[in-house]
Structures are given as C-alpha cells and as structure tokens.
Amino acid sequence: MKFTLHQAKKSNPSKICILLGDKLNKSLALKYGWKHIDSCSLKSQKRDEFNASFHWVQGKFHNPVKGNKDWLRYVFERFFALEVFLMQQNIRSFWHFDSDTMIMMNLNHFEDELTNSNYDCTTLCNDACPSGYIRQELVSQYCTSIIEDYHDSKFLDMQQKEFDELHNYYAFTEMRAFQNFKRKKPTLQTPSLPLLFQKNNVWFDECICQSHDFECFTSVKQYFKKLKNLYSAGGIIYCKKKGVNPPVAFATINCSWVTDDVFLWIQNAAITSTPSKKHYLKHALRFSLKDIFHYFNNLCVKFFEIILKFLTC
Known part of the structure; x- marks a missing residue:
C-alpha cells in the first residue's frame, strides 16, 4: 500500500x-x-x-x-x-x-x-x-x-x-x-x-496479469505469471496492443498478484525515465543468484502449504 x-x-x-x-x-x-x-x-x-x-x-x-x-x-x-x-x-x-x-x-x-x-x-x-x-x-x-x-x-x-x-x-x-x-x-x-478512454489511447488497467490483448511476457521471478509488457519513456508507462500502433499510455496499473518488485519499478520508472529511451519492466525482473535462492525457497513453502491444505480437508 x-x-x-x-x-x-x-x-x-x-x-x-x-x-x-x-x-x-x-x-x-x-x-x-x-x-x-x-x-x-x-x-x-x-x-x-x-x-x-x-x-x-x-x-x-x-x-x-x-x-x-x-x-x-x-x-x-x-x-x-x-x-x-x-x-x-x-x-x-x-x-x-x-x-x-x-x-x-x-x-x-x-x-x-x-x-x-x-x-x-x-x-x-x-x-x-x-x-x-x-x-x-x-x-x-x-x-x-x-x-x-x-x-x-x-x-x-x-x-x-x-x-x-x-x-x-x-x-x-x-x-x-x-x-x-x-x-x-x-x-x-x-x-x-478502460473502454471509455481507449479512444484517447489511454488505458485504465484492470490487472497487470491479464493480457486484454496487450503484448505480454512471462516472468519467472513472478512465479511464471504472464504480465503486460510495460515500458516507460518520459515518465509515462506504455504498452503495445498486439499488432497495433502507437503504444497505449496507462492512466492506472492494477498490480494484483505481483510482488513489490513491480510496484517499485513503476514508481521509479515514472520518475527516472527519459523520452529517448525505453525502460522495460521485464528487464527489471531478471534473476540474480539471491533471487533464485529466495524464489525456490518460497516455491517450496507454497508447495507444502498446498499439500497441508489438502491433507486437512
């Protein structure tokens, strides 16, 4: 929050x-x-x-x-x-x-x-x-x-x-x-x-994990979720519709089901990006060795939580 x-x-x-x-x-x-x-x-x-x-x-x-x-x-x-x-x-x-x-x-x-x-x-x-x-x-x-x-x-x-x-x-x-x-x-x-202002090439997002016909990428760091392929330029967040130009500017981004890494990238991208260069979310979500350790640790925890849930049903 x-x-x-x-x-x-x-x-x-x-x-x-x-x-x-x-x-x-x-x-x-x-x-x-x-x-x-x-x-x-x-x-x-x-x-x-x-x-x-x-x-x-x-x-x-x-x-x-x-x-x-x-x-x-x-x-x-x-x-x-x-x-x-x-x-x-x-x-x-x-x-x-x-x-x-x-x-x-x-x-x-x-x-x-x-x-x-x-x-x-x-x-x-x-x-x-x-x-x-x-x-x-x-x-x-x-x-x-x-x-x-x-x-x-x-x-x-x-x-x-x-x-x-x-x-x-x-x-x-x-x-x-x-x-x-x-x-x-x-x-x-x-x-x-979202549909009201689509005519203005502006999008009010419903969920970053849903494509809504935008270009997407799969993030291993976000537990293999498919995310909209957002990028920033000049302090504005954009994403391209599949097979459509120009890119769409995002008025809001719903970040349900993602980690703080995504929130932090959005916050920083709105401040630091320059008009002449695109900064992609997918590049910020690349794994480091530390990330790999935490990822598999969390994956194991989630796996045992699921097993425990079924055993207690």
Missing part, C-alpha cells in the same frame, strides 16, 4: 485523498499526505442489518480468511462504511480504486467527460465491480441490493448449489452481488472505464 498511496498523491497533488482504513494503516496514510478515517467508526442501520444477515456462501475449497481477517465479510462491508462517509461529507461523486492500483496520471484530465455524463459509475475488474468514477447514489442502491440478496434464501441456495456442484473454489462475493444488482436494475449506466 505504501507504493500506491505515494503514487496517487504524486500524480494527483491537488486531490483530497482519503483512506477508509483501520488503526494499522493510519500512520502510513498520514505519511503520504492522505486523510485517514477509521472505517469502524462509520456506523449505520444498514451496516448493522448487513452484518446480522451475512454468512459465508462458498465452495468447500474457498478460503474466506486472509491475514486472520474475515475477508469475505470485509469486501461487502467496506461499501456500507463508504456509504456512511459519503453521506456524512455530502460527496456526490468520487474516484475509487483498489489499494493495489498505481495511479499514473492526473485524474482531472478525465473528469469533464464523466461528470457531464449520465453514468452511475464506471467499472473495472472486467466489468465485475464498481470502480473508477462512482456516484454516491449508486453506492446507496448497491448496499440496499446486497441486503436484499442476503434476505433472498432462494437466490443464495442457487449460489451454494453452484459452489457445491461446479465451482468448489468460488464464493458469493461483492462482485457477484454487483452483477445481480445490475440484473435487478437494467437501466443503470455502468460503462467499462
């Missing part, structure tokens, strides 16, 4: 940046010039109603706990905290990104088109979640829809049947709830943020 907080404030110095977090990330937010609000303090009747009805709906191999935290509850509950904050501060529209997203451009450049539109929100995560530019009313309606879902036993039974019979590693998440919300309200306008 330190990389994303720093980069967002650097690329958007005039923006009021607010982290709805907890006591563990308060000092980090303040260090990088963000306001910090403890999400536990943002209480409402709707939040209480959600928590009273929430329960895990998941396949037997899905893990709902991350970092000793009920992650499955959190991905829903954060929207109820967000709704309270927006109403308290009378915020009608705002930018919202996942905490692993590096914001590379000033978002002011894109706001006129969005504020003058009838869009309820934009989407990321391959159209699976409200993200990017969002209106307050959409958040309130979405929270109401989530509560409706947890009161709909027939709907949840259908979800559980799928997880039991087909997708053992899946769960009913905020993304599935958003898709159901859109089905219930077909008049909502929720365009894909």
Whole structure:
C-alpha cells in the first residue's frame, strides 16, 4: 500500500485523498499526505442489518480468511462504511480504486467527460465491480441490493448449489452481488472505464496479469505469471496492443498478484525515465543468484502449504 498511496498523491497533488482504513494503516496514510478515517467508526442501520444477515456462501475449497481477517465479510462491508462517509461529507461523486492500483496520471484530465455524463459509475475488474468514477447514489442502491440478496434464501441456495456442484473454489462475493444488482436494475449506466478512454489511447488497467490483448511476457521471478509488457519513456508507462500502433499510455496499473518488485519499478520508472529511451519492466525482473535462492525457497513453502491444505480437508 505504501507504493500506491505515494503514487496517487504524486500524480494527483491537488486531490483530497482519503483512506477508509483501520488503526494499522493510519500512520502510513498520514505519511503520504492522505486523510485517514477509521472505517469502524462509520456506523449505520444498514451496516448493522448487513452484518446480522451475512454468512459465508462458498465452495468447500474457498478460503474466506486472509491475514486472520474475515475477508469475505470485509469486501461487502467496506461499501456500507463508504456509504456512511459519503453521506456524512455530502460527496456526490468520487474516484475509487483498489489499494493495489498505481495511479499514473492526473485524474482531472478525465473528469469533464464523466461528470457531464449520465453514468452511475464506471467499472473495472472486467466489468465485475464498481470502480473508477462512482456516484454516491449508486453506492446507496448497491448496499440496499446486497441486503436484499442476503434476505433472498432462494437466490443464495442457487449460489451454494453452484459452489457445491461446479465451482468448489468460488464464493458469493461483492462482485457477484454487483452483477445481480445490475440484473435487478437494467437501466443503470455502468460503462467499462478502460473502454471509455481507449479512444484517447489511454488505458485504465484492470490487472497487470491479464493480457486484454496487450503484448505480454512471462516472468519467472513472478512465479511464471504472464504480465503486460510495460515500458516507460518520459515518465509515462506504455504498452503495445498486439499488432497495433502507437503504444497505449496507462492512466492506472492494477498490480494484483505481483510482488513489490513491480510496484517499485513503476514508481521509479515514472520518475527516472527519459523520452529517448525505453525502460522495460521485464528487464527489471531478471534473476540474480539471491533471487533464485529466495524464489525456490518460497516455491517450496507454497508447495507444502498446498499439500497441508489438502491433507486437512
């Protein structure tokens, strides 16, 4: 998170940046010039109603706990905290990104088109979640829809049947709830943020590990993940679409599922690169002998964790 907080404030110095977090990330937010609000303090009747009805709906191999935290509850509950904050501060529209997203451009450049539109929100995560530019009313309606879902036993039974019979590693998440919300309200306008600005040769990234028809490379250092073949020139991060010119400039880069090496390269590339020379991410991810040792050590640990997981099922 330190990389994303720093980069967002650097690329958007005039923006009021607010982290709805907890006591563990308060000092980090303040260090990088963000306001910090403890999400536990943002209480409402709707939040209480959600928590009273929430329960895990998941396949037997899905893990709902991350970092000793009920992650499955959190991905829903954060929207109820967000709704309270927006109403308290009378915020009608705002930018919202996942905490692993590096914001590379000033978002002011894109706001006129969005504020003058009838869009309820934009989407990321391959159209699976409200993200990017969002209106307050959409958040309130979405929270109401989530509560409706947890009161709909027939709907949840259908979800559980799928997880039991087909997708053992899946769960009913905020993304599935958003898709159901859109089905219930077909008049909502929720365009894909990347596709909106593709005409400007600008890309709001959905995940660096997904190709989206960009040129990619396989990184051994990132555990054989395929990453977009990013490069920097003149402080801007680019990538080429397959068989298409010119390269596309990245407004944001979603760094889910990668290590700090990638975050650090992006942060440094935005500062140090020169217009006349391309600096490629893949070159920064080459192995040293020290890297090889750590890689195989981590690989062994992951292997034994998987074996232990199956033995305890």
